[in-house]
Amino acid sequence: MAKILIIDDDPDIVESMRIILESCRHKVKVAKNGAEGLKEAKAAKYDLIILDVMMETMSTGFEVARGLRESRENKTVPILMLTAIKESTGLDFNSEVGDKDWLPVNAYLEKPLKPNELLVKVEALLKGDAPKGK
Amino acid sequence: MREQQDGLAESLYWLIRLRWFAVGGVVLTTLFADKVLGLGLDYGKLYSLAAALCAYNFLFLLYLNRVRASDRPDLPVITNRLANSQIPLDLLSLAALLHFSGGPENPFAYYFFFHMIIASILLSRRASYLQAAFASVLFLLVSGLEYSGQWRHYCINGPGFCFLGEGSLPLLGSSAAFVSTLFIAVYMASSVSLKLRQKEATLRQANLQLKEKDKIKSNYVLRVSHDVKEHLAAIQACLDPVLHGLTGPLAPGQEDLLRRSYARTEKLLVFVKALLEITRLKLSKKIETGPFSLLKTAENAVRLVEERAGEKKIKLAWSVAPGVDIINGAQIYIEETIANFLANSIKYTPEGGSVELAITDEGEKVRIRVTDTGMGVPGDDLPHLFEEFFRARNARATERNGTGLGLSIAKEVAEKHKGSIWVESQEGKGASFYLILPKNAD
Numbered sequence: 164m165a166k167i168l169i170i171d172d173d174p175d176i177v178e179s180m181r182i183i184l185e186s187c188r189h190k191v192k193v194a195k196n197g198a199e200g201l202k203e204a205k206a207a208k209y210d211l212i213i214l215d216v217m218m219e220t221m222s223t224g225f226e227v228a229r230g231l232r233e234s235r236e237n238k239t240v241p242i243l244m245l246t247a248i249k250e251s252t253g254l255d256f257n258s259e260v261g262d263k264d265w266l267p268v269n270a271y272l273e274k275p276l277k278p279n280e281l282l283v284k285v286e287a288l289l290k291g292d293a294p295k296g297k
Numbered sequence: 298m299r300e301q302q303d304g305l306a307e308s309l310y311w312l313i314r315l316r317w318f319a320v321g322g323v324v325l326t327t328l329f330a331d332k333v334l335g336l337g338l339d340y341g342k343l344y345s346l347a348a349a350l351c352a353y354n355f356l357f358l359l360y361l362n363r364v365r366a367s368d369r370p371d372l373p374v375i376t377n378r379l380a381n382s383q384i385p386l387d388l389l390s391l392a393a394l395l396h397f398s399g400g401p402e403n404p405f406a407y408y409f410f411f412h413m414i415i416a417s418i419l420l421s422r423r424a425s426y427l428q429a430a431f432a433s434v435l436f437l438l439v440s441g442l443e444y445s446g447q448w449r450h451y452c453i454n455g456p457g458f459c460f461l462g463e464g465s466l467p468l469l470g471s472s473a474a475f476v477s478t479l480f481i482a483v484y485m486a487s488s489v490s491l492k493l494r495q496k497e498a499t500l501r502q503a504n505l506q507l508k509e510k511d512k513i514k515s516n517y518v519l520r521v522s523h524d525v526k527e528h529l530a531a532i533q534a535c536l537d538p539v540l541h542g543l544t545g546p547l548a549p550g551q552e553d554l555l556r557r558s559y560a561r562t563e564k565l566l567v568f569v570k571a572l573l574e575i576t577r578l579k580l581s582k583k584i585e586t587g588p589f590s591l592l593k594t595a596e597n598a599v600r601l602v603e604e605r606a607g608e609k610k611i612k613l614a615w616s617v618a619p620g621v622d623i624i625n626g627a628q629i630y631i632e633e634t635i636a637n638f639l640a641n642s643i644k645y646t647p648e649g650g651s652v653e654l655a656i657t658d659e660g661e662k663v664r665i666r667v668t669d670t671g672m673g674v675p676g677d678d679l680p681h682l683f684e685e686f687f688r689a690r691n692a693r694a695t696e697r698n699g700t701g702l703g704l705s706i707a708k709e710v711a712e713k714h715k716g717s718i719w720v721e722s723q724e725g726k727g728a729s730f731y732l733i734l735p736k737n738a739d
Contacts, residue, residue: 175534180534182543277537278537
């Protein structure tokens with residue numbers, strides 16, 4: 164059982180993830196936007212943060228990720244980023260994941276999410292042996 | 298503007314080609330006059346003039362090639378100047394030829410009109426009239442000086458040619474007819490070319506507007522499909538946990554309907570994704586490229602479709618020629634295109650058939666070919682196969698699912714790499730899809 168923070172502005176996607184994660188007895192907290200997410204991550208300690216890359220703007224997710232890393236509490240917490248970036252730009256994130264300045268996250272998942280993929284990735288990150296990228 | 302100037306450069310090449318013919322014509326006519334007719338002219342001078350014509354044509358050709366290759370920003374000015382200077386030079390050469398072969402008595406004096414027509418095509422109307430004036434001055438000068446005896450008159454030794462000694466009237470008559478014909482020729486030819494130029498400008502404008510409209514449409518499609526996709530993704534995300542039993546067990550009827558809903562959103566999602574991809578590709582001027590291993594890419598593409606081929610008991614073979622590996626390009630799109638070819642072939646090949654991927658080295662390029670033993674493409678449908686939303690008649694009949702976008706995406710990928718793509722097929726006899734890519738696409 165782990166404490167997981169979801170930062171995503173789509174209530175339907177959040178609800179679906181909450182049900183999936185809670186089915187594995189994880190405790191889930193939800194933040195509806197980037198600012199709220201940053202505040203929440205400082206207020207309490209989480210085992211994992213799931214972060215949507217595209218919220219208010221295209222780059223919100225990136226800013227939040229860097230903001231999280233700047234705070235002392237969240238220097239090392241595993242971050243799982245949700246993107247549709249490969250599809251929308253043709254960019255592959257594999258090589259950039261973990262880049263401290265550009266994309267300081269531990270792994271990413273392409274949307275639309277599949278429950279099994281999400282769970283496998285979450286368990287791996289919680290165990291601390293996250294494979295790089297997808 | 299750029300196209301227009303390229304057009305002028307093309308016309309200059311045309312003029313240079315014409316001049317080679319002129320040189321040949323002069324030499325042959327002189328030979329004929331000398332050996333067959335025996336007109337007793339100063340042939341040495343005529344051959345020298347042909348040689349001079351040949352020499353400056355060669356220089357123009359060299360200069361034009363060099364200017365074009367250097368891609369100078371003032372290319373339009375240079376080609377224009379070149380056009381304006383070549384024609385007077387031709388007129389001078391023709392006047393000199395005329396002078397040494399009978400002056401106004403030479404029936405070939407009418408060749409001046411060809412220059413007027415060329416001028417009207419290449420130059421502005423005003424410049425064409427100036428050329429006509431220059432041609433008139435040259436003609437009158439040669440005639441006048443020869444008539445008055447200030448220049449030597451090279452008489453043509455043939456019956457009926459010499460009218461210069463018979464008083465001023467024949468000369469005045471032929472001069473008046475000559476000069477007026479020059480101007481009338483310019484008037485007529487430039488009227489036609491003016492109209493053509495205007496029409497061309499209108500067409501170019503219309504084409505530009507169409508392109509602009511197409512861009513607006515694509516942006517619109519991009520927005521709409523993006524929004525649709527987001528909602529579809531959310532619908533799937535909500536259906537997923539229910540179908541996986543995370544919200545409690547489902548009655549068989551409930552599960553069946555939910556599965557159907559899920560399958561339909563999946564199809565719609567595939568379609569919207571393809572639509573997004575083709576639209577985005579069309580809107581982007583360039584795609585990100587870099588060095589990558591074509592060998593690995595081919596392997597990845599094969600892995601993606603292997604399972605499906607196995608299910609249909611289709612023999613799937615692939616080969617990459619030795620030496621073909623790292624090339625420059627957009628790896629993701631190339632992998633997708635190869636996988637797309639393969640998936641198509643597997644889809645439309647009956648059980649027990651075979652599908653083969655072969656990548657060969659073509660020097661500066663690589664050739665990617667996928668051949669199958671499937672149903673083939675009907676002849677009528679072949680030219681449309683790479684059009685958006687198009688699906689071949691027999692493909693629609695056997696397989697309901699298909700966006701009609703896969704091959705148009707492939708075509709866009711080929712174009713963005715400055716490569717080429719095509720299909721060879723006969724209905725019922727399988728098909729071969731080809732993609733040629735430069736090894737160093739930028």
